[in-house]
Amino acid sequence: MAAEEVGSHNSRAARTAVRRGLAPRLMPAITVAASLLGFCLLWALAAQAWPSRALPSPIQVWQVLVREAASGELPFHLSVTLARVAAAYVLAMVIGSVVGILLGIHRRADRFFNPWVILFLNIPALVIIVLAYIWFGLTEAAAVGAVAVNKIPNVVVTMREGARALEPRYQEMAAVYRFSTLDRIRHILLPQLQPYFAAASRSGIALIWKIVLVVELLGRSNGVGFQIHLNFQLFDVAAILAYTLAFVAIMLLIELLLVQPLERHASRWRQRPA
């Protein structure tokens, strides 16, 4: 008994020691900062070598960014787009997860609906957007719905994979010990689906915000996509880049401050290699 216990305590102690070291923790951050700085430098050099309205320098883009932020335009359009991304994301994840899990569990339903999934996976985003605007008018619901419909098949495919990989022995253990339905969902089903949900979620955010810009460009009068369209007509590359970078920055912040900590929390039980 003693030997077993000492073994597990040792590995625990080793892990806390790794966590305490500060330098190894900061290394990735320094690398990322250096990498980004290098990119800006290269960009600045290129802008200097080929001076043109089509290739503004990082400083010029920064100035536009500051000006738009001060006028309140940038925060307004960013928040409008962000709200659309959030709405489409929630809609796609909920519907996609439910459908995906059901298809993963029910073989026959899956065989029947699989062609539909493939069909929707292959319809170009643009077609869905255009049809949504034609059928439902240039409305907010049509815009958000079109984005969600674009994303749902991806979520379905990922979550279906997750439901197929469910371990029957956990289900059997729960049956023997008479777990309630709620406990089965909370402690057996969701933890097993979590990695798939995280994967669908991650690729979801990236895909959705790109489609939201197209939706805004085609049929909305606000949002980052609308601004890019406007500045395209004005041939204002600095403004296009300013809006794009601002939005990319926000999506990165969401990834770093929301998605990654949540994921770390959800997978804290996985043993890290010592």
Added chain:
Amino acid sequence: MHPVGGSAPLRVDIAEKTFSSAEGVSLTALQGLSFEVRQGEFACLLGPSGCGKTTTLRILLGLDKEFSGSFQLPEGGSNRIAAVFQEPVLLPWRTVEQNVRLALPRSERNADLGQLFDSLGLAGMLPLFPAELSLGLARRVALARAFATRPAMLFLDEPFVSLDEKTAERLRHLLLSVWSARPTTALMVTHNLREALMLSDRIVVLSPRPAHVQGVFDIRLPRQYRNTQVMSDLLRSFHEKFPDVD
């Protein structure tokens, strides 16, 4: 066929269990399997590997409903059953303590399990996740989970398989001490004759596939007297009765 008594909490009478593959090949795993386990008894289902012991257990646990025949589990009072599987089957995303408490009904989740954890040497492990445990420790958590529910009937499926003999021996003693603190009727599946002789009040000996009951070996001697000398006597008298079982 063995007579089925009135007070036995576990009565099994499986007429037939057949597996059929997709290619139409069918295989009879159990045929005419009848036995009973008396109240408070620790019984072993002993048989060669692959004879259908685990199949029997899965039927009794309600995990396999495709068979002909019937069985009866303890009735009235706490009619809970508990199982210790061949693998510990702990939820990797829940701590040791959560794994044990989740098996309890919601109203009993906060029950005092200190003594149970202590007696299994788990007191210091409660906040750990299963991935941080050795197989021996994970097996103890599985035992804790089973006994925590105070089951009317406990099923164990080769709970000490794939452990080194020293750890297995220690776990057998732990099992017995927890079992005497929280008594219940128990049925354990094993192919290890020595293990069966050390733990059981009654050994139900199964034939090779299709499994039926070859005979029953009752041991009246209390466990604390089963020393090396007694064990070899038991082994001898077992072999006199069942010459082909090893």
